Amino acid sequence: MSNMFCYQCQEAAKGVGCSKIGVCGKSADVANSQDLLIYVVKGIAVYGEKLRELGQTDKEVDKFVVDALFTTITNANFDRANIIKKVQKGLEIRDELKAKLIKAGVKVDGATSSSWLSKFMEIIGLGAKEEVKLADAAIFNADSLDQLNEKAKTVGILATENEDIRSLRELLTYGLKGMAAYLHHANNLGYDNDEIHAFMEKALVATLNDELGADDLVGLTLECGKFAVDVMALLDKANTESYGHPEVTKVNIGVRNNPGILISGHDLNDLQQLLEQTKGTGIDVYTHSEMLPAHYYPAFKKYDHFAGNYGNAWWKQNEEFEKFNGPILMTTNCLVTPKKSYKDRVYTTGVVGFDGLTHIHEDENGKKDFSVIIEQAKKCEAPVEIEKGEIVGGFAHNQVMAVADKVVEAVKSGAIKKFFVMAGCDGRVKSRNYYTEFAEKLPKDTVILTAGCAKYKYNKLDLGDIGGIPRVLDAGQCNDSYSLAVIALKLKEVFGLEDINELPIAYNIAWYEQKAVTVLLALLHLGVKNIHLGPTLPAFLSPNVAKVLVDNFGIGGITNVDDDLKMFLG
Structure with a gap:
């Protein structure tokens, strides 16, 4: 070994x-x-x-x-x-x-x-x-x-010596890891589903069973997709019943003159507790990376000190955390090894951990005391401004359905020729600039549907709108890919189609970690085919397992922007 x-x-x-x-x-x-x-x-x-x-x-x-x-x-x-x-x-x-x-x-x-x-x-x-x-x-x-x-x-x-069995066991395990992340957030808001727990146990046990062959594991992996949909629906319910349905919102990306606390990750319950504890302290709270969509929820708009979003996707934190000046709270992944210059300002909570960082624990009632962060923030300078302006988001399923007639009419009239789902993850490799170029070169009669930190590759571009419909519709965090699925299913119903794949929707998804695997399995369960993954296909897919996905679902990779645009646009 x-x-x-x-x-x-x-x-x-x-x-x-x-x-x-x-x-x-x-x-x-x-x-x-x-x-x-x-x-x-x-x-x-x-x-x-x-x-x-x-x-x-x-x-x-x-x-x-x-x-x-x-x-x-x-x-x-x-x-x-x-x-x-x-x-x-x-x-x-x-x-x-x-x-x-x-x-x-x-x-x-x-x-x-x-x-x-x-x-x-x-x-x-x-x-x-x-x-x-x-x-x-x-x-x-x-x-x-x-x-x-x-x-x-x-x-x-x-x-696991057999390459194909190993590949399928890991694919299933990674799907479970992503499910666990979403279930964790739902549980923090008091929502649960015993059937999901039961499946997770069943699937974990299956990865130990040497009597199960490739066909058995493929079946379990596809079943994982069903429960992936269930867990994302559960989290959607937890978030919207707790904080209201996301609304179209302009989010400030500049800074104010007050000291600030930066909160990153996905856990909205942690954000709510931090906002409550910082009321009246003179400290502003900013979101970072995957916490950006919190601004779309009505419940958080009552906080005057909820200042805006600072920075970009997770991989730029080494540069941006240094300039923020104030303390940073990491509620979930993605954490990059912190530099010594700001390590004393980074705090972890929940499942996040790093040797030498202060961890904020919850009490038996799920409450957290952020006073040590607040006291440090009071002694810090205001954040250094790294950009100015606003970005727009909040196009989750409820909001899009409210203007469904407008969207449908734009499709019927030909104003919108095609939707591109460009959800998923961002990352540090230069090949991911492909997604920025792809967004820039898309025809003006196309609309991008996005969720997750992949959005940072193009959400600050001036791509315009189509009859008042922005060309980038941001549904929220990676789990809000569920919203994109709901939107697609609704459009299928409105247009009276038998197959979701008959819709004018193409899937060009960037992946990075295990939650993206969960989203992929969910889409496969919903019958979506011809999904393209980049910038590379997963290393954990053996040639035979990859062939199963290609033959049955049309899974593909990416090449270069010009050739891929020709392929997607026919």
Whole structure:
């Protein structure tokens, strides 16, 4: 085995995988610890799935599984000590679940409940009689940190020798990681769905089952797409019922003269708590990267100190965080290794972690105390202005449906010839400038539908409008790709079409990490075909698995802007 092996993001070294240190900055020790955490979660799922069949569920266990999966997503947690603590906690949870299963009368690893009641129930046919076949993930033990370290080196991606099975297991796992991220945010707002948890356990267990072949795993991966739609719908409901439906909004990208706090990531609950705690302090709050769409929600517009958006996509934070002057709160990924010059101003919360950064924990009621950030902000200079102007967003499904007649008429009249879904992620490789050039060269009778930080490649371009309809319609965060799907399905209904692929919509999506995988699986479940992914196809797709996606769904890559425009426009 190599020092590490990770190929879950688009920046996998040489398009193959990171084997010494992650391009993201994570060390081999962190990568291996994350692999071990996933392995432990799979062991938890072995018992959790069986207990669920017996009618026993545990919300705390569900929460741990979701948070653990989210912890291992790209650019979220680089704190090895924190990850090892989660591994140790996971082993405790796993063994507690095993004890519950034994107590319920199920034979586990040769053991069963010794109580006379369980034995009596088994005799009369009311008790569970089968013996649970245990994978190593459900039974291994480690008595020391050294043993955990050694175990971590043996349970990573390459532990699955068959390339195609490995590819499908990882594709499924990455879909689950993205689902966990979205479910985490919904849970923080008090929304949940037990069926999603059940599927996550089922899928995790399946990745341990050597009897499952490629066809079985393909089926599970497509089923993951169904639950990906469900989890994005759940988060959409959580966000809109908590904060109102997004509205078309102009967002200031300049600065004010007050000290500021910059909040990045995706968690709207964290933002709400920060805005409440900064009222009347003389401190302004700015969004960064994926937090930009918070400005579209009506509930946040009541805060006079909610100043605007500062900067661009996640990968520019090394430059922009330095110029901001005030403290920065990272609520989710993507975190870039902070420079010494501003490291003392970066705080983490939720699943985010980095050695040496102050972490803001929540109490038993889910409340967080941001006073240490607020006090530091009071001593800081106002942000350095890096740009001026406004950007427009808020075109989620409810808003677009409100002007659906206008959109439909523009299509029928020929004013709008085609929509291009350019959702997804941004990243640091220069080849992503393709998306800026693509947007600039699109004909004036086309409209871009976007969500996620991919928007930063073109949301500040002056692309104009079509009869008052902006040529860039930003639905929001990456999870708001759900809005784009809802819009497409509504247009399909309005035009009386049998197939969503008959719509004048093309999909040219940029991907980076695992939430993009979840969105892709959701689109495939909805029947969308001929999706193009860039700037490169995922390294975790083996040639055979890639062929399945190409043959069945028309998945393709990108080449150059001029040739791709000819292909998309026919």
